Amino acid sequence: MPTPPPLPSDGAPAPMPAPQPAPALSAAPSAAPAAPAAPAAGGRPIVELRGVSLVYPTADRPVTALSDVALTIAKGDFVSLIGPSGCGKTTLLRVIADLERPTAGHIAVEGMTPEQARLKRLYGYVFQAPALYPWRTVERNVMLPLEIMGLPAAERRTRAREQLERVGLSGFERKFPWQLSGGMQQRVSIARALALQPDLLLMDEPFGALDEITRDHLNLHLTQLWRATGKTCVFVTHSIAEAVFLSTRIVVMSPRPGRILDVIDCDLPRERTLDIRETPAFAAIAHRVRQGLKEGHSYDD
Amino acid sequence: MTIERPAIRVPPVAAMTLLLVAVWYAGAFWLNTPQAEEALVRAGKPWGWSELLAQAYAMKRPILPTPDQVAMELWSSLTAYAPTSPRNLLFHAWVTAEAALAGLAMGLALGTLLAVGIVHTRTLEFSLLPWVIASQTIPILAIAPMIVVILGNLGLTGLLPKAVICMYLCFFPITVGMVKGLRAADPLWLDLMRTYSAGGPRTFWSLRLPASLPFLFASLKVSVAVSVVGAIVGELPTGGQAGLGARLLAGSYYGQTTQIWSALVMASLLSVLLIGVVRAVERALLGRGGAR
Numbered sequence: 001m002p003t004p005p006p007l008p009s010d011g012a013p014a015p016m017p018a019p020q021p022a023p024a025l026s027a028a029p030s031a032a033p034a035a036p037a038a039p040a041a042g043g044r045p046i047v048e049l050r051g052v053s054l055v056y057p058t059a060d061r062p063v064t065a066l067s068d069v070a071l072t073i074a075k076g077d078f079v080s081l082i083g084p085s086g087c088g089k090t091t092l093l094r095v096i097a098d099l100e101r102p103t104a105g106h107i108a109v110e111g112m113t114p115e116q117a118r119l120k121r122l123y124g125y126v127f128q129a130p131a132l133y134p135w136r137t138v139e140r141n142v143m144l145p146l147e148i149m150g151l152p153a154a155e156r157r158t159r160a161r162e163q164l165e166r167v168g169l170s171g172f173e174r175k176f177p178w179q180l181s182g183g184m185q186q187r188v189s190i191a192r193a194l195a196l197q198p199d200l201l202l203m204d205e206p207f208g209a210l211d212e213i214t215r216d217h218l219n220l221h222l223t224q225l226w227r228a229t230g231k232t233c234v235f236v237t238h239s240i241a242e243a244v245f246l247s248t249r250i251v252v253m254s255p256r257p258g259r260i261l262d263v264i265d266c267d268l269p270r271e272r273t274l275d276i277r278e279t280p281a282f283a284a285i286a287h288r289v290r291q292g293l294k295e296g297h298s299y300d301d
Numbered sequence: 302m303t304i305e306r307p308a309i310r311v312p313p314v315a316a317m318t319l320l321l322v323a324v325w326y327a328g329a330f331w332l333n334t335p336q337a338e339e340a341l342v343r344a345g346k347p348w349g350w351s352e353l354l355a356q357a358y359a360m361k362r363p364i365l366p367t368p369d370q371v372a373m374e375l376w377s378s379l380t381a382y383a384p385t386s387p388r389n390l391l392f393h394a395w396v397t398a399e400a401a402l403a404g405l406a407m408g409l410a411l412g413t414l415l416a417v418g419i420v421h422t423r424t425l426e427f428s429l430l431p432w433v434i435a436s437q438t439i440p441i442l443a444i445a446p447m448i449v450v451i452l453g454n455l456g457l458t459g460l461l462p463k464a465v466i467c468m469y470l471c472f473f474p475i476t477v478g479m480v481k482g483l484r485a486a487d488p489l490w491l492d493l494m495r496t497y498s499a500g501g502p503r504t505f506w507s508l509r510l511p512a513s514l515p516f517l518f519a520s521l522k523v524s525v526a527v528s529v530v531g532a533i534v535g536e537l538p539t540g541g542q543a544g545l546g547a548r549l550l551a552g553s554y555y556g557q558t559t560q561i562w563s564a565l566v567m568a569s570l571l572s573v574l575l576i577g578v579v580r581a582v583e584r585a586l587l588g589r590g591g592a593r
Binding site: 030040097099118120121125127128129131133135144145147149164196200225 | 418471487489490492493494495496497499507508512513514587
């Protein structure tokens with residue numbers, strides 16, 4: 001993880017936003033005034049969670065994976081969930097995707113229950129591993145969700161080509177997953193998620209297993225993709241730099257029990273290059289995130 | 302993908318073959334010497350080591366025929382008669398292959414069906430699996446005549462009883478392989494299907510079945526060889542007019558050891574050929590996606 005330049009001790013630089021109460025329930029992204037190119041939709045809530053808890057029954061005692069989580073994600077937002085392992089960030093994402101059922105609380109995805117949203121295929125999900133089917137070529141992997149949707153073959157092919165081009169993999173259609181590098185495989189899995197043309201993209205540490213150079217490259221790629229498509233992204237990570245670089249809002253979580261500690265607005269301009277990581281504004285936000293993690297005793301052990 | 306290197310593969314195979322042939326000749330000399338000695342004594346002429354060696358390798362009904370005797374028998378059988386003649390081993394090999402392939406197809410169907418049931422229903426797993434395993438503890442030599450007798454009584458003769466015996470042997474590796482294969486889908490792959498709101502049948506055809514194919518082909522290679530054995534065993538109790546099993550039986554009636562050995566060689570060639578076919582199908586079906 002690249003360490004940002006040290007913060008001047010006399011205080012935060014001017015553009016730093018005022019601290020916000022946590023957990024935040026506000027729907028409006030406060031990034032909007034800072035970035036005039038904000039989404040036209042103006043922050044209609046797309047995901048709403050209220051009082052969500054998830055308790056796993058285990059042999060000795062129940063484990064609380066999520067405790068009273070409240071969060072609103074507006075359309076066009078890029079929200080990162082960050083925290084140490086075991087803080088429930090992946091569980092939270094899986095709850096939104098209806099891959100896990102919460103034991104208490106209310107969730108709405110596009111005004112529906114997560115199950116309805118899943119059945120209507122309203123989101124695309126990118127896993128930690130590329131999860132490509134090894135017996136399918138790259139192109140046929142991207143076409144898989146479209147086959148299940150029952151689209152005609154010609155349309156499937158067009159859409160797959162389109163999305164592969166978008167992630168910079170034109171010409172690799174006929175390759176098999178094992179013929180691609182890890183970074184390329186993960187790009188295929190992003191193309192596969194995009195092929196569904198969802199408004200909501202859920203990503204679970206998609207670049208966690210990649211080396212830092214590839215990761216930088218894909219981060220840049222992803223932020224450009226997000227800006228170009230105007231999709232809403234929920235992104236799980238344990239890298240502070242990655243979270244600050246990509247997000248409009250950063251949700252800081254802490255373990256035992258998994259809960260939200262702070263929601264930090266990340267009002268850097270929407271158009272970002274890797275150089276932005278050297279600016280004082282970037283360092284200030286990274287500092288706040290680290291401060292938030294410290295308060296959650298994430299650095300204790 | 303593994304790189305094929307035929308140039309490096311040939312010498313070890315050739316060396317092993319030479320070694321086996323040498324052992325075979327040594328064994329033939331050792332086993333046939335008593336008979337050869339007797340024959341030479343009866344002939345009443347003086348003889349030495351070279352005469353004994355020549356005699357041991359040229360017996361009419363040796364205990365163990367030499368490789369060249371077997372090869373000659375095989376060659377004359379294949380070339381001297383038309384392939385449709387009962388004196389040609391190809392005719393017998395085809396009769397056996399027919400039964401083995403029919404049994405393999407039936408075993409594949411039964412084995413897959415059982416595996417799908419076992420994977421999808423917990424009750425079947427507990428009720429069926431013990432019987433599937435128990436079925437293989439019964440020696441096939443014991444149950445084969447029963448199958449022939451019962452099916453014969455029902456008016457079913459010829460290919461079908463043999464195919465049933467093959468099926469009985471074949472379905473087991475296929476069931477075991479497919480149970481493992483159908484459960485081989487990665488949890489992430491299954492989650493992915495869930496995010497696409499894909500139903501059970503869809504998940505089966507698009508994920509579980511293709512994920513199980515490498516396991517199926519591993520099982521098929523075992524099954525196809527076992528199926529040839531089943532067909533041969535099935536030809537023994539019928540009294541056998543045709544098939545490699547019948548040929549073996551006839552050979553042992555008349556003490557024609559060379560005929561027995563050539564039928565055995567033919568049976569193993571048949572197995573090798575069928576396994577080759579399975580491998581070719583595997584390669585065509587799984588292609589480069591299967592090779593990693």
